[in-house]
Amino acid sequence: VFQRLCLGKIVNLAKPIRCMQRRVQLNTNVVLRNQIQFDFTVSPAAERLRYILNEDDDMPTPTLFTEMDTLQREGGELEWKESARWVKFEEKVEEGGERWSKPHVSTLSLHSLFELRTCLQTGTVLLDLEGYSLPQIIDDIIERQIEEGMISPELRDKISFVLLRKHRHQTKKPIHRSLADIGKSTSSSSECPAIGNDYSRSMNDIADSPSSDQLRNKFMKKIPRDAEASNVLVGEVDFLSKPFVAFVRLAQATTLGGLTEVPVPTRFLFILLGPHGKAKSYNEIGRAIATLMVDDLFSDVAYKARDREDLIAGIDEFLDEVIVLPPGEWDPKIRIEPPKKVPTADKRFEKDEEMPPQHELGEELAFTGRFCGGLYLDIKRKLPWVPSDIYEGFHLQSISAVLFIYLGCITNAITFGGLLGDATDNYQGVMESFLGTALAGSVFCLFSGQPLIILSSTGPILIFEKLLFEFSKSNGIDYMELRLWIGMHSCLQCFILVATDASFIIKYMTRFTEEGFSSLISFIFISDAIKKMVGSFKYYPINTDFKPDYVTTYKCECLAPDLSEFTPWLRSWRFKGSEISAFPRMNDWCLDWSQLSKKECLKYGGSLVGNTCKFVPDLALISFILFFGTYSMTVSLKKFKSSRYFPTKLRKLISDFSIFMSIMTFVGLDMLLGLKTPKLIVPTEFKPTRPGRGWLVMPFGKNPWWVYVASSVPALLVTILIFMDQQISAVIVNRKENKLKKGCGYHLDLFWVGVLMAVCSFLGLPWYVAATVISIAHIDSLKMESESSAPGEQPQFLGVREQRMTGILVFALTGVSIFLAPVLKYIPMPVLYGVFLYMGVASLSGIQFWDRIKLYMMPSKHQPDFPYLRHVPLRKVHLFTLVQIACLAVLWTLKSTFLAIIFPVMILGLMVVRKMLDMVFSQHDLAWIDDLLPGKDKKKKKDDDKKKGKEKKKPKLDDSEEEVRNSSFCCPPQ
């Protein structure tokens, strides 16, 4: 009560000390708030603002572009020179460097903010002024100041003259300007102190319409279309003895000639002219108001303020939320780079949550309980989007996405084609791989529930095919026919899974399982690539004893078998082959043998004698160089994206095309050297890779009848495998972070994968399933970002261009690529192994599991600031990782035994292990390191909801620091 009295006294003081009053009031405000909050929880400033901001909450205020110009003397003439600008962050004109600084966070001094507050309290505040030109506005301001007795009338012309000087913007080349100046200075005596009364406003330097420089300014694209400008003019002049301050809000945003760097209409004008000697201080105040103007909250206040006090309240609120750095711990010379993410106005000071955001899979995975209920819902959900799926594809971005994904797809098709050819003795080779990719991919993209998913050969399928081929070969079963039956069974099983909404089980798939699965795939990639590479050292042994000087002693000769022994056999053999005609006579035998190649020699029973026979020079080493070179070049080029060189777009291009460029480089190197490295075996004609198989596989005839039935058992494995592979990838694609709007269709996807299984089996093409890595690349290349992001601000992620066109185009192109076969045969296999290695390593690097493994090797003080490390004790994190490593080790070991064939089932084992972890770790810890399992999830959520309900009524006491800024602690009245 007493305080109120004291305050009342001060407020009622006479006019001459109004300035002082307000200040005391300000400070008392702060104090009072502390006091009053004990009862009311809202400060007077906040209350005031709440009132004006709630008035018409529906109309968002335009973005403000703020330009600060300072008064400078250039060649004896006064002019306003742009010294900084703000869209969201500050960009300063580097005086010496004559260029814009990097956008940075505006670090202010508390002082300048208080001084600014004083300025607004004492200066002229004109809100909703009808202004059509700068001279008129300035006239109005000066008029008002004279009226209020703040300046003497004789200063009118001088102030007006100064304020109407030309504005020089950073975009203008100083050399133009200085030339233009020379002409001008002859026509007018430009010395400021010499201004007489004859200088009227007609002498102003400001053009009425924006100049061509302004219109041409490329910076415009960084400013949102609806933006308005606020202009801050600060300067020191020698005819004033006290500052001249004005804050103007125009009723309508108006383009005031050359005032602003860009042709954006001006809404706000802050003018501060002061006596000589305080230029830096004025500058700081200018920076303070400019920073305030681009503040979300304050700019709202500025737009809606009814009077001076509203503005002051806005500053007070700003001060209340300000972050303070202690002077001894921070060097103010350091420009603070804009953070990755800035809190929105309403979310400011929300501290990090006790629990991480929930891992949600959406209602698409709900168990309907009806026959084909999920499939029906999927179709119902996707059908309305079909037209937009087509027309939204027509966008420039689609072209680059198509090119990028196409390259990924053919690389994949080549790599997997080559490996499949290896694994299946060319029953499925590159040709089949291309055809199959094109067929399956385009059908899927046309009809699936999630057309962003790219189908491709994947590791698990490859492994299965390999095992299947080995099995059928060693058991004398026809591989292609067996495969067809497996495909058909599997298709049927998929239909059953679709009909019963079985995909809902995916809900139980947490990060633990997802990552275990993909790590395993990655490890297999990596180990396969390395194995292949090591293999080439065995295939092309190096003669380590080779002494260059003894080159004369190295030879390898084909010796005829001992004739006396072999003649009978040879005679019988002699008439078998047609090549035998090449041997002229029996007595010439010796001569002919030396002409034979290694293969021929061995074929005809000759023996190779000599010290070079078992060695192949150079090929192993060049293979290694190609392999390692491709891998490391791809890695380096990928990293290039974050380098400082070249414009962003070029860097992105290089990074996007890194795999392609590396392949090209090392194919080129290989061609240049001309060594006989092992190349990709590609058919030169449109026919199956393996001679002797047709384009259609017949279901009957080659295997005994029981195989048709028994194949349902391996089919079950395939089904589980594709189910897991497909749905895990789909979950990753449909993640909330991708902000997909058209929904997904797990059941529909699985339906089409099943159909394609059968079709591909009939055609003898590889099986296809969602490829995680390429699908993610597809999404990445279609991401939409807000275009005109403020300098320094990270562009906002808006969502993904969801459509079917890119996918269809990619696969159409892949189909056409079959005619590329003559080109593809130049690609050496080691290069493809290098790509393989890269794919394995790259897919590992995005995985949290991998991050956690790396934590083992880091002393805790060097560990990155992962959110889970703030909330879960390190030893628990390590324990969790250890469990994962153990699981993978077990899976890896099993994979190497005869159990490999049940590999897909083992993935299910991971989910069981995860379930058991619930008993070892607390739900809190698991929520941070992993995700919660659905059952617990729901319960937890309910709890959370309850909690939140409570919180609204009374502030959490033991929770985060959020309410510190809203509430206040104070000593009690005594």
Next chain:
Amino acid sequence: VFQRLCLGKIVNLAKPIRCMQRRVQLNTNVVLRNQIQFDFTVSPAAERLRYILNEDDDMPTPTLFTEMDTLQREGGELEWKESARWVKFEEKVEEGGERWSKPHVSTLSLHSLFELRTCLQTGTVLLDLEGYSLPQIIDDIIERQIEEGMISPELRDKISFVLLRKHRHQTKKPIHRSLADIGKSTSSSSECPAIGNDYSRSMNDIADSPSSDQLRNKFMKKIPRDAEASNVLVGEVDFLSKPFVAFVRLAQATTLGGLTEVPVPTRFLFILLGPHGKAKSYNEIGRAIATLMVDDLFSDVAYKARDREDLIAGIDEFLDEVIVLPPGEWDPKIRIEPPKKVPTADKRFEKDEEMPPQHELGEELAFTGRFCGGLYLDIKRKLPWVPSDIYEGFHLQSISAVLFIYLGCITNAITFGGLLGDATDNYQGVMESFLGTALAGSVFCLFSGQPLIILSSTGPILIFEKLLFEFSKSNGIDYMELRLWIGMHSCLQCFILVATDASFIIKYMTRFTEEGFSSLISFIFISDAIKKMVGSFKYYPINTDFKPDYVTTYKCECLAPDLSEFTPWLRSWRFKGSEISAFPRMNDWCLDWSQLSKKECLKYGGSLVGNTCKFVPDLALISFILFFGTYSMTVSLKKFKSSRYFPTKLRKLISDFSIFMSIMTFVGLDMLLGLKTPKLIVPTEFKPTRPGRGWLVMPFGKNPWWVYVASSVPALLVTILIFMDQQISAVIVNRKENKLKKGCGYHLDLFWVGVLMAVCSFLGLPWYVAATVISIAHIDSLKMESESSAPGEQPQFLGVREQRMTGILVFALTGVSIFLAPVLKYIPMPVLYGVFLYMGVASLSGIQFWDRIKLYMMPSKHQPDFPYLRHVPLRKVHLFTLVQIACLAVLWTLKSTFLAIIFPVMILGLMVVRKMLDMVFSQHDLAWIDDLLPGKDKKKKKDDDKKKGKEKKKPKLDDSEEEVRNSSFCCPPQ
């Protein structure tokens, strides 16, 4: 005047509202300061502080370690739990993670600072309390509060009980603690609300002496030895209706049992207990006072404060210097990493200067004008340091430095030895290189002016030797004798340079010349390494047509020359060599030829016939793998220093030994493969590399007399070369940044280099001169840093361990290494070329010129924030770089022509070019990009001095923003 009255009124208000008063006073202070500064320029707070801080300025206050403990309920029992600590930066206890966060800048809210201020105004402030134990201190505080009527006496026991609860520090394992608790809770009813009057202070949980946990705490080594502790205790209790605040300074720092995490005596105690519901607010206040306590200025104030008002003034000053981040531009969740450099208390807010710090070479380079004046001064300067040069060498750090530099030296000796052997046909080989390095290095380290400089073979000398050898070979002059005479002449010329103080010319050497010189050397390194590598592809040609299948057709046979033609010649030759005895008879001729090796075959006139004769398998490729592998492994290991893995020391070790480890790895690989890669030719005995030369070169006898005279011309070139090479390296070593204290000795150094020239020439050893790269590595490995740096703070660089022992030891070891010769022959040359490439690239990377070249490829918004870019327009920077590139291109071209022999003179040309640049660039720009030339430098400095003198009297008006924080702008009284 009116304000003063108003203020006076408020101050004279009655007691019950003292809290309010003070607040208004605070705010009025701020306001008043604004007002008053128009006349007085110093705020009352600043004036107050100046008074107390000047009292005894000579005694520095101890460093403060601050620990904040919060009151928590653990298992039904109250305890104080450590929640954060500060040495300089804040380390927070991650509640969930149960560990320390990374040290970060304390971001405070303005609110909490104001609230803290209120607390200090209203709470109990006890300065210089005689305290010997915590119970007694707490008693005193409570007594005072009761006296002043702030709390009722019945609260005494409750408060005392709470404040004497046990303190749990983060270092203690929670599991120990909880076990200990179980036992305790049975013996006492630990529920806080149930405290009756029978709970006396005897029940306190605080031990009197520090526990073993405290004493064992490793964190102690992060705290300076003289440190004292300040303890902040905040918590909420339910028996208080208003906060209980106390700030205590003890008369003597006292160890208060288990209060502090480390056994550091407590000097300050801040206690804040308050009613329930504001825990977070209390926490923030606690953080605020903790941050203040570690602030340089405020901790001074806290030590010297006479009363409450001094503390308040300290806060006001702190607030005045605070840096404010706008809430919309910074996410407070982000922990700000400590900056590299923090401004010291007196340098805060000093903005970057108009001109960069001057490039100073010290008075050592002054021209004395007396005969041997410089040399005399050098000796006089260095003589007193001789004893410390010896005993300061005995330090653990020296061992690692010796090992590191030794490895560098032998690598260099091997590499240069090998190359010199190549260049001089083994007149000087590895053996000479080792001997010479050992001899020259140890003599130089013993007697030179700057023993930190490491002598070594350098690139320019190598080039000169190469050219000299080629010249003498093609002109039939004896190389060793010619070399001896050049050495003697050069030695004499060095003496003349020393006697005339000619080294003063080095002053005119700016960055432009330095960098041009070292870039050229680096480029030569790189191009030589690559040339050598490419050479091996020519030396070991690859058979690119090799088809593995046709291995039977590849051979190379030695065919006898046509006997009919050659018999006469052969007969005559037959009796020449002894090998001829191996040929049994003339008719067996054919058989014998096939047994000959390639060399023998050619020697005896046979011809090699076959398709493999001119090819060597594998060697070229393995050479490339060794070369590139060594280079890239060294680069990666060097980078490893800044990775997150492993403890800092291990990383430093790996980084320091990177070259050694790479060499070892690839030597191992080479041995494993067993290929006949070209190896280092090392003598297996202690004798000159080339058979037929002795250890002493005779001055007369082999060349005509005029050679003795004429050799003074090339000697002049050598002299210029070693003069430039030696002194540029010396300038780099003696740079101000290295904080050398014992001075340098340019003249003395040159004297010894001259002497060693002559000695080495007589012994036929290579010439030695300062090696920039290794010398810098030497200095780096001897750098001393402040040991107990606060967490997050960069250790302070104190200087270099300047002594002669490390150098002497390095070269003694190098001498002993001659017995390593049998080991060294396993090192393949390509590995050494890889090291060479690394050295070239590494020495480029530290050069500003190189940075500027990179700027060409960066869009300006991605360019790093180099200081010169803030002050010099980009196009001028580019122009300057272009001039440098042009100069180097010219030098490079000349180097490739017959003009290469005057290479050293061309370096002088660089200085002339630099001189001419004065006409193109402004002195301001040059000062930033380059350095000023001495003449201008002095003038400039005088100007600066004058300016500074002026500034002291009145603040600069058009300069940096520094006085913004000291002075203040305000609206005028109206």
